Amino acid sequence: xxxxxxxxxxxxxxxxxxxxxxxxxxxxxxxxxxxxxxxxxxxxxxxxxxxxxxxxxxxxxxxxxxxxxxxxxxxxxxxxxxxxxxxxxxxxxxxxxxxxxxxxxxxxxxxxxxxxxxxxxxxxxxxxxxxxxxxxxxxxxxxxxxxxxxxxxxxxxxxxxxxxxxxxxxxxxxxxxxxxxxxxxxxxxxxxxxxxxxxxxxxxxxxxxxxxxxxxxxxxxxxxxxxxxxxxxxxxxxxxxxxxxxxxxxxxxxxxxxxxxxxxxxxxxxxxxxxxxxxxxxxxxxxxxxxxxxxxxxxxxxxxxxxxxxxxxxxxxxxxxxxxxxxxxxxxxxxxxxxxxxxxxxxxxxxxxxxxxxxxxxxxxxxxxxxxxxxxxxxxxxxxxxxxxxxxxxxxxxxxxxxxxxxxxxxxxxxxxxxxxxxxxxxxxxxxxxxxxxxxxxxxxxxxxxxxxxxxxxxxxxxxxxxxxxxxxxxxxxxxxxxxxxxxxxxxxxxxxxxxxxxxxxxxxxxxxxxxxxxxxxxxxxxxxxxxxxxxxxxxxxxxxxxxxxxxxxxxxxxxxxxxxxxxxxxxxxxxxxxxxxxxxx
Numbered sequence: 001x002x003x004x005x006x007x008x009x010x011x012x013x014x015x016x017x018x019x020x021x022x023x024x025x026x027x028x029x030x031x032x033x034x035x036x037x038x039x040x041x042x043x044x045x046x047x048x049x050x051x052x053x054x055x056x057x058x059x060x061x062x063x064x065x066x067x068x069x070x071x072x073x074x075x076x077x078x079x080x081x082x083x084x085x086x087x088x089x090x091x092x093x094x095x096x097x098x099x100x101x102x103x104x105x106x107x108x109x110x111x112x113x114x115x116x117x118x119x120x121x122x123x124x125x126x127x128x129x130x131x132x133x134x135x136x137x138x139x140x141x142x143x144x145x146x147x148x149x150x151x152x153x154x155x156x157x158x159x160x161x162x163x164x165x166x167x168x169x170x171x172x173x174x175x176x177x178x179x180x181x182x183x184x185x186x187x188x189x190x191x192x193x194x195x196x197x198x199x200x201x202x203x204x205x206x207x208x209x210x211x212x213x214x215x216x217x218x219x220x221x222x223x224x225x226x227x228x229x230x231x232x233x234x235x236x237x238x239x240x241x242x243x244x245x246x247x248x249x250x251x252x253x254x255x256x257x258x259x260x261x262x263x264x265x266x267x268x269x270x271x272x273x274x275x276x277x278x279x280x281x282x283x284x285x286x287x288x289x290x291x292x293x294x295x296x297x298x299x300x301x302x303x304x305x306x307x308x309x310x311x312x313x314x315x316x317x318x319x320x321x322x323x324x325x326x327x328x329x330x331x332x333x334x335x336x337x338x339x340x341x342x343x344x345x346x347x348x349x350x351x352x353x354x355x356x357x358x359x360x361x362x363x364x365x366x367x368x369x370x371x372x373x374x375x376x377x378x379x380x381x382x383x384x385x386x387x388x389x390x391x392x393x394x395x396x397x398x399x400x401x402x403x404x405x406x407x408x409x410x411x412x413x414x415x416x417x418x419x420x421x422x423x424x425x426x427x428x429x430x431x432x433x434x435x436x437x438x439x440x441x442x443x444x445x446x447x448x449x450x451x452x453x454x455x456x457x458x459x460x461x462x463x464x465x466x467x468x469x470x471x472x473x474x475x476x477x478x479x480x481x482x483x484x485x486x487x488x489x490x491x492x493x494x495x496x497x498x499x500x501x502x503x504x505x506x507x508x509x510x511x512x513x514x515x516x517x518x519x520x521x522x523x524x525x526x527x528x529x530x531x532x533x534x535x536x537x538x539x540x541x542x543x544x545x546x547x548x549x550x551x552x553x554x555x556x557x558x559x560x561x562x563x564x565x566x567x568x569x570x571x572x573x574x575x576x577x578x579x580x581x582x583x584x585x586x
Contacts, residue, residue, distance in 0.1 A: 002172055010179045013169045016155050017181035020162050023152035024187070025056060030149055034142045037130060044128045053124060057116040060183055065109045067182045069101075077182055079189035079305060158331060164188075164304050165338035176342060189305075199580045201296065201548065203573035212574035217513070219522040224503040226480075227269060227519065231506045233478045234443040235317070235387045236379075237497075239288055240423060241281065241395045243449035245469040246457050247420045252469075254456065257407075257417050260428035261447070261471070266485055268445075268475030271518055273491045275468040275527040275538060276451040281391075282335040284450030284494065289313055289344070289389065291498035291515035293579045296530040296548060304339040306586035311511040312344035313498050314387060320507055323347060323386040327375045329355070330365030330393050337391075346389075350374060362400040368392045368423050369402075372430040380437055391450070392426075395419040416455040431475075440477065446501070447473040448494050463545040463554040465538050468529045470494065490525035491540050492518045514579070528575045537572035544568040548576075 029049060036044045067078040133141075155162025167179035204212070246252035249262045251272055277287035278294035282301045286292050290310040292300060300307050314324045325348040332338040332351035341349050352365040359370050375390050382388075394401070399415035407417040427447070434440050449470035454460055460467040472494065499515035502508070509515065516523050526539040534554065536545035542564050545555040556565055 002175065006170055006172070006175065009169060010175050013167050014179040014181065016162060016166045017164070017179075017184045019152045020155055021181045021184040021187075023149045024184075026149055028052065030145060033128070034145065036128070037138050037142060038135075042130055044130070046124075046126055046128060049124060050120070050126070053120045054117065057113060057120060061109055061112040061116065063186065064112060064182055065105050068108070069105060071177065077177055077180060077185050077305070079186060158333075163333055163336045163339070165333040165336045168333075168338045168342045170342070176339075189303075197584065199577065199584060201573070201576045201580050203577055204570070206577075209574040209577045212571055213578045216524055216526060216571065216575075217516060219516075219520055219524065221520075221522045223520050223522060224517055225483075225519045225521065226504065227474065227483045228444065228504050229478050229480055230442065231504070232385050233476075233505075234379075234385050234439055235322075235446065235501065235505075236375075236443060237288070237313070237387070237389045237446045237448070238427070239284065239389065239391045239448055239450050240427075241392045241450055242416075242453045242455075243392075243395060243420065243423070243471065244452040244455075244467075245449075245471055246453070246455075246460075246466070247417070248471060251471060252457075254417075257420050257456070258424040260424050261473075264427075264431075264447070264475055265471065265473055268473050268485075269479060269483055270487045271472040271474075271489075271492060272487050273489050273525075273540075274448070274470055274472040274496075275465065275491070275493055275529050276449060276470045277468075277493055277495055277529055279451050279462065279467070279531050281450045282337070285337065285340065285391070286310070288448055288450070288494045288497055289340075291495050291512040293493075293495055293514050293528055293575070294530045295580055295583055296535055296576060297533050299335075300583060300586075301336040301340065303586075304336055304343070306583065307336065307340055308343040309586045310344075311498075312340075313501065314389070315345045316498075316502055316507055316509070316511075317387040317505075318345035318347070320505070321385065323383050325350070325375075325378065325382070325386070325388045327371050327388065327390040328352075328365070328393070329361070329367065329371040348378075350378070360402045362394065363398060364393045364396055366393075367402050368394045368426040369429065372426050376430060376433055376437075379434075379439065382439075384439055384442070386439075392423055394426075395423050413456045413458060416453070420456075442478055443476050444478050444504075445473075445475045446497065447471065447475065448497065461555075462531050463534055463536065463547070465529075465536055465543045465545065465555065465557075468527075468536070472497070488518060490518065490523070491527050491538055492516070492525065493527040493529070495528075526571070528572065530576065535572050535576050537568045537575065539568065542568060544572065546572055 063078060070078045151157065155166060164180050164185065168176045169179065170176055247254055248258045249255050250265045277283055280299070282299050283294045286300055287294065290312045292310050318324050324346045326341045326346045327350045328337065330352050332341065332349060338349065355366050355370060355374070360367055371390060375388060379386065379388060399412065399419045401419060401422055405415065405418035406421040407414040409415055452468045452470055454467060495514055496516050496518050498512040499509045500518040503517045503519065526537065529536045533548045534546065535548065536543060542561065543555065543557045544553060544565055546569060547554050559565065
């Protein structure tokens with residue numbers, strides 16, 4: 001039973017998207033108002049505003065009633081896909097809506113229109129009268145009104161522009177969907193529908209693409225190396241902002257930047273040939289937690305209705321009795337992180353809004369030490385077993401720190417190394433404090449970067465595989481002694497965390513179709529990565545990257561082997577083609 005207070009909170013959390021949609025609708029009236037105001041007119045008739053409002057009232061009322069029934073049938077709000085379905089196949093659409101309560105729907109439509117017309121009649125002015133104001137004052141007022149409208153459309157002055165996530169606040173998905181403005185959601189969906197409708201990466205015959213991808217994910221034997229002392233440990237997954245392999249001495253031959261993490265890599269289980277799926281945090285989160293690859297020219301986080309259909313590690317563990325939580329020092333609404341978190345069985349979300357204003361923070365949010373400390377405090381009272389995810393942010397531009405920069409501030413490379421050094425020290429302090437707690441011996445810590453980076457070496461182009469090389473480390477007393485300090489050097493991806501972890505916990509992972517078990521000796525070693533309109537494919541022998549626009553190979557580690565090059569290129573094309581097709585069908 002949902003408490004009444006939480007239901008009423010829906011109205012508060014809906015305000016940001018409601019105001020944004022209102023601002024969009026106000027653009028046309030504002031343009032007319034500004035013109036008349038600046039032209040010096042004393043009286044302006046606004047009869048046309050009534051017509052404008054009536055058209056919007058009828059249109060939005062119809063959309064709202066349709067939304068009631070679509071949500072009841074499909075479990076999602078009205079979107080461009082539903083509109084396209086109704087236009088292209090009206091007979092099937094009518095058949096699909098046959099179970100909808102027609103009488104109730106019509107009654108609601110009439111009631112909404114009647115109430116809206118009544119309010120429109122008594123609230124909206126029919127005439128504007130301007131006083132004798134100087135030109136400069138009229139210009140200032142006009143600029144302020146335009147600026148206010150823009151801010152409402154954007155969602156305010158916060159770091160990230162408005163997304164559906166700003167309306168999400170509850171573990172009850174019905175309340176989150178209710179808080180999302182229906183018309184705003186439809187507008188956003190319509191603008192992005194083209195990308196979600198046609199696969200731009202059809203390189204191969206579909207059957208051939210299916211065959212190639214199936215071969216990649218069919219090991220000779222379903223097996224796994226059991227590295228843990230127990231099959232039900234606590235799990236803490238730390239996703240580290242921009243923590244590229246080049247920062248470390250072990251993987252990047254850089255000394256002094258991550259001394260503590262380098263020490264950890266020699267005490268835990270290191271997967272030293274792991275590649276990020278993409279080049280942005282939103283892609284890294286989905287890859288690490290949902291085991292879903294990147295799409296080259298887009299990100300699934302832009303489509304919450306599709307993103308919600310992806311599996312997630314948190315869901316699998318929650319269903320198996322784990323307490324789940326997510327910690328982030330920034331705005332969780334950014335790039336729809338919150339929509340993913342709250343729709344995938346994370347029971348608790350702690351973000352920038354849950355910390356004290358007096359605590360130091362950067363442009364992006366609270367510093368890593370503050371977030372680590374908060375998670376550690378909460379874990380001490382958490383029921384076991386628990387699964388907790390922490391996303392760091394200090395190692396993100398503009399690379400600001402709460403104290404002195406270890407490598408100075410002469411350029412971005414120095415700043416980047418300094419923030420990485422700081423995050424490394426935070427991880428060390430966090431683990432030292434965690435060791436004092438009773439839950440520590442039964443806890444598996446997983447450290448992975450969200451993506452690679454051009455810094456600190458500034459030597460890798462966007463299409464270079466080194467740009468995507470990241471560390472993946474399993475660490476903790478719960479690991480069997482004989483595996484501590486071991487390296488696994490087969491090529492893999494952060495996408496593979498899901499299948500690898502769940503195999504250790506003896507939990508099925510069939511829904512994670514793109515994730516493979518890195519601890520299965522028979523798993524085929526490979527990794528796929530992509531950037532805007534480009535992709536790469538790497539295995540233990542060779543790497544090839546490809547430009548989808550220019551249709552050319554950009555980087556080839558062994559161009560002399562033409563047979564192997566063609567094979568890797570076919571795998572890359574089949575992979576992206578299949579991933580994008582699944583995205584369309586979600």
